[in-house]
Amino acid sequence: MVQAVIVRQRVADLTRTSYGRLLAVLAAPTRDITAAEDALADAIERALARWPDEGIPANPEGWILTVARNRLRDLWKSSAHRLTGPLDETQHAPVALDDDTSPIPDRRLELMLVCAHPAIAENVRTPLMLQTVLGVEAAAIADAFMVQRATMAQRLVRAKRRIRTAGIPFVLPERANLAERLPAVLEAVYGAYAIDWQASEAPIDSLSAEAMHLSLVVAELLPDEPEALGLAALMCLSESRRPARRSADGAFVPLGEQDPARWDRALIERGETMLRRAHQFGAPGRFQYEAAIQSAHCARAVTGRVDGHALQKLHRALLRTAPSLGAAVASAAVHGEVDGPEAGLRALGAITDPAVERFQPAWSTRAHLLAAAGRTEEAVAAYRRAIDLAPHPSVAEYLLRRMRSAHG
The missing domain is CATH 1.10.1740 (Rna Polymerase Sigma Factor; Chain: A)
Incomplete structure (x- = not known):
């Protein structure tokens, strides 16, 4: 037993x-x-x-x-x-169990690039990579992409069939074709890291570790691709704060309240090095801006403070480059910290995406800004909505404490 x-x-x-x-x-x-x-x-x-x-x-x-x-x-x-055609029997002859002791090659990058081939439907490239390369379950992928689980399963099956019937080779493409496929590869690695934190109350350390490893592999193989370097920098800087995200008793600790002494300085330095290398190409992109935002937060470990004006500029640049609901809410939060809570609330109210009403970070941000503005009753109502939408009990407990503090 x-x-x-x-x-x-x-x-x-x-x-x-x-x-x-x-x-x-x-x-x-x-x-x-x-x-x-x-x-x-x-x-x-x-x-x-x-x-x-x-x-x-x-x-x-x-x-x-x-x-x-x-x-x-x-x-x-x-x-x-x-019936589908014979294969080379010498290549695929049976192997004794005791004979295969050589290291297993890492061909995941080739598999990711296969999944990003133009013959594969664009809306399934990243989900396919998440499932085949990182082992994320189809249900979790469907939830992350807000797609019906049966629909996602059908898309994945069709994509795998397409790879076989189209005979897409497991090789690194020519340089001209690589640029076309690289964005989907980077998005999949980034998506795996995000799903890790959404998947459960206790993050799946191995998935985050694999995502970071793949980002470093891509950056090493493509050292002159600034966005590949930017993603690797983002992973390192984000992961450096993992030890401080929970208190000794397991309670959730938001970024602004974390103890910088608990951050991993070696990972921060590695991320900063990659970000500097990416910056030298003079071709800023989404992942470089996101890494720069994390770098600005990590500066608190050295200076004891975060440069709010620099952070505000970076969020604006990110919104121009890669607009998204998450980026808009984060920008509004920084706006509130720099220019006051009412300014942040106006920025939050200017978001036109209808999904904002169901987006938990938007309600958390609204609640914090309302509390800072002294609008207690409105803050309590926003906190209650944020708690209802909280992804994990520890986050809900943190918001409940904030709500009680705001209520006095």
Whole structure:
């Protein structure tokens, strides 16, 4: 029983950290992502069944990859797959479990670029990357994109079928084609990081870590792409504050109340270095502006304060470059800090997106600004709405404390 529990935990950890790498390697020869997913699922089931008795192998990733490859070989040899055309039997010959001990190559970037191919519908490129490369469940993706779960599932199935039928190769595209696909790749990495924080009360550390790792891989492979560098900088600067986001008793701590001494200085310096490199190209973009905003906040660790006017300028630049509801609300919040709560409320009221009425950060911002303006009754009402929409209990508890403080 104890061994079975240990195996389940080890397989769960391996699935979280290695799923995308294994899937990319399995799918590359045939471009059949669905078949690779099925083979990988079968190999994981066999590991759960056999490892409690046989013991966890020295190279568990290699074991699972080998079992999955042999499962695919059997599938390719079936009569159903012969109808689609024969494959090279020498390349896909069965492999003994003890033979596959070499390091597994990381082909996730190629898989992401396959998902971003022009032949794939634009509205499914990022969701497809999130599922295949980072292992995010289709339901979580649908919720994040505010799409019906059945609709998202159908889109993902069609996209995978398109990759196989179009024969899209798992290779790095030519430079001219790379620029066309890169934005979707960066968006997927960024989306994985955001979904991590939306997914549960306790963030999925491995998903954030994988998103940051992929951002660094892309920045290393494309060192002259300023937005790739900007995303990597954004990831490092944001992740540097993870230790301070919760108090010792697990309570939510907003950015303005965090203790900078708990921030990871090494990650901050790494992010700053990448941001400086991106700035040298003189081609600012969304992720560079977002990274610069995080850099302005991180400056509090050195100067003890945040330059509100610089932050205000950066938010305005972000809104011009990549307008979004989140950016507009954040800009209004900074506006309120610099020019006073009434100015912030006017900026918030100027947002025309109808989704603002259901956007929790907008209600939190409105409540804080109303409380700062001394409009207590309105602030309490806004806090109640923000609490109803809060994504996590810890956030709701923080807002409840603020509401009680505002009410006196």
